[in-house]
Amino acid sequence: MSLIGKKLGALQPTDLSADLPLPLYLQLAKHLRAQITSGKLGANESLPAERELAEFLNVSRVTVRKALGVLAKEGLLSNRQGSGWFTNSSPYVEQRLSTLTSFTEDMQSRGLNAGVSWLDRTVSAATPEETLLLNLRPGERVSRLNRLRLAGDKPLCIELSVLPVKYLPDPFAVQGSLYGHLRELGAAPFRALQRLSAVSLIADLAGKLDLPEGAPALYIERRTFLKDGAPLEFVSSHYRGDAYDFVVELALA
CATH class of the missing domain: 1.10.10.10 (Winged helix-like DNA-binding domain superfamily/Winged helix DNA-binding domain)
Structure with a gap:
């Protein structure tokens, strides 16, 4: 050849x-x-x-x-x-949307080393939007975890997770998988609703993902619930469009 x-x-x-x-x-x-x-x-x-x-x-x-x-x-x-x-060097990941797993669990299931670069961790009063999405009272406090998620040393997504402090009182206690930590605290995620859309990355987000400004990405919003239906988490994420595919399995009714 x-x-x-x-x-x-x-x-x-x-x-x-x-x-x-x-x-x-x-x-x-x-x-x-x-x-x-x-x-x-x-x-x-x-x-x-x-x-x-x-x-x-x-x-x-x-x-x-x-x-x-x-x-x-x-x-x-x-x-x-x-x-x-x-x-360019970029890992490639295919994720099925039929199961609720964390980023760390996704990477481990593929034999990849899940890494994180912390962008910010705070506890403060919920915004009006967060109050509505998490069914909180005005002025209730939330923990915010803003992370650059990595496969090995390659950035795959930027993820902002917001949780009521009653479920995550100390965001600095999260060292590995957030969902693993929540299970240890007795607040196991049970189900979630996700919305996906295609976006072009602004300069700040593109730079963090080692992509040029305007590169395509998948923007995902997810609300995670406990078994009793109480809102546990609101997540907004930007995934590299060149490295992530989301797969949905459909069946005839």
Whole structure:
């Protein structure tokens, strides 16, 4: 197999078709994205030159350049001056939404080392929105945990958890899994409601996730409840769009 064939795996010129409704450059971007996130193209691996890619795929260099530009905006590729295009290092995680697990438990189940970089931990009065979401009385206090969640040393998401102090009196006592700590305190999470939406990262969040400003992300809001139905936690998270897939299993009624 040629060098280009080795770097692009099973990609063949016939994989791209002008007869499809998706433009050629987006077809190519989709394929390369899958190659990177699946690990077929390793971290910091160089791509063939734009001219070689265009010849191999039988498309124009403009098509190749536009496809690579799409992936660069997503943070999957970087263009090093004088050296060409390289893949960026990013873990890839697929999470099913049918079970309620913590980030730490998700990573451990995949054999990954869950890490955390604390951005802030505070106890203060609940905001009006938090008061409503957590069914609190005005002026009640909450614990807030703002964390950068890591797989190994790679940032995957920024997560802000808010809990009534009656369930988490000391946010500094959380060392590993928050849900594991809550179970030890007798406040085991039982069920949750989640809402997902696609967003573009503002500069501050993008910088923390090692992504360019405007990179795509998944924004998730979750309300977690105890077995008796009492609200336990409100979480807002920004997940890297290039590293996380959420999977839902559906069945006919």
